[in-house]
Amino acid sequence: MVPLLKRSDIEQGFLRLGELAQERGTSVDFIVLGGTAMVLGFNARFSTKDVDIAPTATSDLQLLRELAGRIAIENTWDEDWFNDAAKGYLQGRESLVLVFHAPGISVYRPSTPQLLAMKLTAWRDDVDISDAAILLQHLTADSIEEAWKQLAPFVLPGLELKARYALSDLWPDT
Numbered sequence: 204m205v206p207l208l209k210r211s212d213i214e215q216g217f218l219r220l221g222e223l224a225q226e227r228g229t230s231v232d233f234i235v236l237g238g239t240a241m242v243l244g245f246n247a248r249f250s251t252k253d254v255d256i257a258p259t260a261t262s263d264l265q266l267l268r269e270l271a272g273r274i275a276i277e278n279t280w281d282e283d284w285f286n287d288a289a290k291g292y293l294q295g296r297e298s299l300v301l302v303f304h305a306p307g308i309s310v311y312r313p314s315t316p317q318l319l320a321m322k323l324t325a326w327r328d329d330v331d332i333s334d335a336a337i338l339l340q341h342l343t344a345d346s347i348e349e350a351w352k353q354l355a356p357f358v359l360p361g362l363e364l365k366a367r368y369a370l371s372d373l374w375p376d377t
Contacts, residue, residue, distance in 0.1 A: 207250035208284065210242050214303065216254070216274050216285070221307030223270045231267055232259050232309040234299060236289045236321065238330070240312040243302040247337045253281070255289035259299075259311070292321040294357045313357075315341045320357035323366040323373075332373075339373050347374045 208216075224231045235243060238251025258264045264287065271285035299311035312318065315338055322335040344350035351370060358366045 206280075207252055208254065208280075209250045212278075212280075213239060213242060213251075213254060216271075216278070216280075217303050217308055217310060218305050219274050219277070220267075220270050221305045223273060223307075224266070225307035227266070229263070229266070230307045230309070231262065231270070232311070233257065233262050233267060234259060234293070234311045234313060235302065236293065236313070236318075238334075240302070240318055241334050241337070243310070244300065244312040244318075245337060245341070247334060253283060254285045256285065256287050257290040257293050258287065289321075292324055292359065293317075294320070294324075294359050297357070316353040317357040320354040320366065323354065323369040324359050324362045326365060326369045335369065336373055347371065347376070350374070 220231055234257040235254060236257055237255040238248060239254045241247040242251055256267070258267070267285070272282060274280070275282045275284050293313065295317070297314045297317050299313065301309065302312045303310035313321070319335060319338040319342060322331050322338060325331050342350055342353065344353060347370065351367065354366065354370065355363070
């Protein structure tokens, strides 16, 4: 079983990523998704099983993978602790929110509507449901229709009905 990464583990890994990037004479930046966005952006969880990322326009994904692999070895973490497997849920781009910054590294999360749309689209388990409920509390919307207007641009094509039903399940008045 993969050990869970606590906030302190994630931040330690990110600090090391920044250090290693600086040793190479560069810096790194990326977007965190899923559980890591919930841990760093909302203090909604104590831990996550991995760090799901999506590259920014200036990201060097190969360099990120190489440096993360080195960090995995140094900490005896799972080699897949840092991965881009969830990037397929990231539809469109909106303003990003900085959640971590140190020398050599900047880490962002998607906007609340975009994260919520991702959780509603995935809707796999109790963790997604719990995360979505927290994100819904941070969404500024007076009606389910208003909420949907904010979320719809970020829902993966073909999964709109699934996301809409998931939103209906969470909405307090339905």
